[in-house]
Every structure is written in C-alpha cells, then in structure tokens.
Amino acid sequence: MGYAFTRDDVAYLGSAAATAALTETGALALTPATLLKDLEQLRRSFGDRAAALVETVRLRRRAVIKLPAAADWLFTDDALQQATPAAVARHRAQRLAGRTIHDVTCSVGAELAELAQVCPAVIGSDLDDVRLAMAAHNLEGRKVLLAKADALVPCSVAEVVIADPARRADGRRTHDPAKLQPPLPDLLAAYVGRDLAVKCAPGLDFDKLAWEGEVEVVSLDGGVREACLWTPGLAESGVSRRASVLSSAGDSWTITDADPDDIPERAPGEWIIDPDGAVVRAGLVRHYAAKHGLWQLDPRIAYLTGDTVPEGVRGFRILDRLDFKEKPLRAELHRRDCGPLEILTRGVDIDPDALRARIKPRGTQPYTLVITRIGRTATVFLCATP
Structure with a gap:
C-alpha cells in the first residue's frame, strides 16, 4: 500500500x-x-x-x-503505479495539440505536464486533496489550473475531456468497464456530446464495448501500456482501430484498420515474426502483415511468417518443423545439443516453464521453440535464437 x-x-x-x-x-x-x-x-x-x-x-x-523528467516530483505509491509514462502521454498530447483540455482524473499531473507544452489551456481536477497538492508541486511554473472536482460532474467548457479511470475494484485489477472508478458507462453518460479521450487497460473487451469512435492500443519499448478510447470527434475518419508502437529511442510508428489487410495463404516462409503486442491487441495482425509482405501461419493465430524480417522486429529463423509430440521433441533437442531454450506459445494449452523442465536441456546451443496451432494440429517450429 x-x-x-x-x-x-x-x-x-x-x-x-x-x-x-x-x-x-x-x-x-x-x-x-x-x-x-x-x-x-x-x-x-x-x-x-x-x-x-x-x-x-x-x-x-x-x-x-x-517519468525521466520527474526527478523532484512527489508521488504516492498508487499514483506512481497508475501514472501514464511520459512518452505515452506525450504521444497523446501531440494528437490534442492546440485544443483546450480538462483532465478530470489528473492525479499527480503526469498527463498535464505533457499537455501543458502543446495546448493553450489545461485544467486538471481530482477528488484526492493529497494528489492535487502533489500535482501543484510537480507542475510549478506550468500554466495549468488545478481544482478539486468530481469527474462525473462536468465543471468546465474545455474542448476535450481526458479521463483515466482507476483499473482496480475490490483490490483487484478489473477489465469490466462498469467496475472502473469512475465506471466507464457513468463517465460516458456525464459527457454526452463532448469530445472525450478515455485511458483504459489494454485487456478490455473492445468488441463487447461496441465503441463508436477509435480504439488506440499503445505499446512502449515492446510492452503494451494502455488503450485509449477516442470519441468520433477526435478519431481519424475511417479509423476504428489503431496500434501505436512507441520507442524511447524515437523510432515510433502506427497502423490502423484503414490500411490494406489483403495477405496470401502460403506455407511457412523462412522466418516467424511475433508482431508487437499493440498490433495483436488492436486486431491489426493482417494489416501489419500486408504492410510488410508477410502472411499468417494460421488465419486464427497472430504469428506471422515470411522470407524477410521487418526492420527493428525480432524474427525467428525456422530450422525444422515437427508435430508436437514431447518424446521425439526431447530427443531431437538433445541430439542438437540444446542448452538455453526459449519457448513461445500461442493457441495451445502448454506451460512453457513446465515443458522446459520436462525436456531438461543440458547442452550448449541456444534454440527457440515456437509452438502454435495450425488448423487442428499443435505444431512445433524449431528456430534459431536471435
């Protein structure tokens, strides 16, 4: 605590x-x-x-x-856990540049710090007196108005409202929109007709939510960080799903469901590619494949394959393909002097750690196993470890 x-x-x-x-x-x-x-x-x-x-x-x-620039900031433990990483907040602020903004769940001000650099007027509000006091300290010198207010009671005429409902209910992380704090349905009802951006857990069931605007899933340095729900007035025309892949090094990119998704059905190529988690969570695997000349191992599985690996992406070069039968697999790995063994699974009910313990690799050569389902068959691809 x-x-x-x-x-x-x-x-x-x-x-x-x-x-x-x-x-x-x-x-x-x-x-x-x-x-x-x-x-x-x-x-x-x-x-x-x-x-x-x-x-x-x-x-x-x-x-x-x-938050690299927050060396002298004040936090509570919960506030730091919930704070949006600076690179993600900066990405969102760039989409909102030039507008007036009200962050109705501002906490200690991580989002406000980025918004204040590109927006003409920024308001932050929260019900927590301590977090508001910390935000005042953290944002000293920036043009931000802070106020104590309930997120479900509109109190400004800002062009855009931002909210980040707490993702825990009864001490546990929740993916139920109705159990967020404040509840997502109540939040949407409070700002009907307003431009709204709502940060959510990336594990939310977006199809069940039937969101009418844009769902953007954001990753940073390979880890999926959040989803952001953009109401139609803030969404790009023709876009309902977006994956934004950010990097601290600055080489970031995005892909949407407005991009082509026509890919061939072919046998596995030379490489297996595991797309960034934001692409997978946003349901844009086919779009990513089409952009990079790849195709799927199986239409229902997110692993991609091809004869080249997109720049900056980790690929696994296929050495062999086997049906998943544990005893022959163990014998083949021992024959190859397998030592360090990475096991990736998707679409199959296999515990990588338990399987590794049963295989007992004791050799010197590193390998990667990609175990997935092709049709109804569990298939193993023995790959060189990148």
Missing part, C-alpha cells in the same frame, strides 16, 4: 527545509536489507518526517524510467 501521505507531508516535502533532508535520504541504500537501519538513522535527524522522506526517495527512484 505504501506510506499514507498527508497534506502536511506534501507541504514539508515541497519546502526549502526538506531539500537537505531529501539529499541525505537519497544517499542511503534504502534496500529491504538496510531499510530498518536507514530509518533509524533518519529518525534521529528528522523525527516523524523520516517515513515520508524515505517513501519519497524510493518512489522517485522507481519513477526514473517511466
């Missing part, structure tokens, strides 16, 4: 008096092995402030990858 910050903690941590205390705290290891000893040392110097200092430093260390 993390330390429960108060408004008084926030006021202290944002003051000049806390600067030296945070520097001293930051010089300590603060690892599970040293934490008790470190706390005792800090309590001798800073009394009851020690716990807040420790939690702040530990959260800032965790935030470095997600």
